[in-house]
Amino acid sequence: MKRLAALALTAGAFLAVAAPPASAHTTLRSTDPKADSSGAAPTSITLTYNDPVMVPRVVLTGPDGARHEQGAAQATDNKVVQAVKPGLPGGRYTVGWRVVASDGHPITGRFTFTVEAADTPPAAPAAPAPSASPAASTEGSSRTGWLWLGGAAAALAVAAGGALLLRRSRTS
Numbered sequence: 001m002k003r004l005a006a007l008a009l010t011a012g013a014f015l016a017v018a019a020p021p022a023s024a025h026t027t028l029r030s031t032d033p034k035a036d037s038s039g040a041a042p043t044s045i046t047l048t049y050n051d052p053v054m055v056p057r058v059v060l061t062g063p064d065g066a067r068h069e070q071g072a073a074q075a076t077d078n079k080v081v082q083a084v085k086p087g088l089p090g091g092r093y094t095v096g097w098r099v100v101a102s103d104g105h106p107i108t109g110r111f112t113f114t115v116e117a118a119d120t121p122p123a124a125p126a127a128p129a130p131s132a133s134p135a136a137s138t139e140g141s142s143r144t145g146w147l148w149l150g151g152a153a154a155a156l157a158v159a160a161g162g163a164l165l166l167r168r169s170r171t172s
Contacts, residue, residue, distance in 0.1 A: 025101060025103070025105055025107065026049050026050060026051040026053060026099070026101035026102070026103075026105070026107055027049065027050050027107075028047060028048070028049055028097075028107075028109055029048045029049060029050050029078075030047075030048045031045070031046070031047055031048070031095070031111060032045070032046040032048075033045070033113040034113065035111035035112065035113065036111070036112060036113065037113050037114070038113070038114040038115075038116055039113075039114075039115070039116060040115070040116065041084070041086075041087070041088035041115045042084055042088075042113075042115075043083070043084055043086070044081055044082060044083050044084055045058060045060065045069075045081070045082045045084060045095055046079060046080070046081050046082075047079070047080040047081075047082075047097055047099075048078060048079050049078045049079075049080075049099065049101075050078065051078055051101060051102055052075075052077045052078050052102050053075050053078060053080060053099035053100065053101055053102070054075055054099065054100050054102070055075070055099065055100040056073040056074070056075040056080040056082075056097070056098070056099045057073060057097065057098045057099070058073040058080065058082035058095065058096070058097045059095070059096040059097075060082065060084060060093060060094070060095055061093065061094045061096070062088065062089070062091060062093055063089075063091030063092050063093070064091075068084055068085045068088055068093070069082050069083070069084060069085070070083040070084060070085045071083050073097075075099065080097070080099060088115050089115070089117070090114075090115050090116055090117030090118075091114065091115060092112055092113075092114045093112060093113055093114070093115060094110055094111075094112050095110060095111055095112070095113070096108070096109075096110040097109055097110065
């Protein structure tokens with residue numbers, strides 16, 4: 001019995017150490033409207049990621065703090081589309097988003113754009129700062145280390161449970 005338990009512990013430890021963690025995570029590739037842009041009021045917001053995503057959540061906040069999204073965001077493969085309420089007034093808007101990557105990691109981010117008032121000529125877009133790209137605004141959270149630790153603990157629990165069942169079946 002002790003040999004079986006030691007073998008189970010060794011196998012669980014080997015699996016926890018030998019399995020390589022995922023090194024690439026989903027990132028935001030582009031937005032429409034573009035981050036830090038100025039222009040006419042959009043009818044929707046489109047977010048494009050480098051991998052498929054699910055469980056999208058998009059919040060559009062206006063200059064007065066009011067929300068302006070219409071309905072739920074829809075994810076199709078690597079694109080998320082959020083409808084916008086019609087008639088956005090001029091001003092600076094913030095888009096906050098959250099999606100779950102295909103590897104299960106939630107990622108979040110935000111960016112801003114400006115809606116020009118109908119009677120104001122569009123201003124030339126400001127050059128974005130080097131770190132102001134949509135991908136740089138991703139505030140992703142990676143819990144890979146904790147996931148591997150939890151997986152190892154689960155594997156050890158299954159192995160110990162199997163050893164216990166084997167022992168009970170031999171004594172019966």
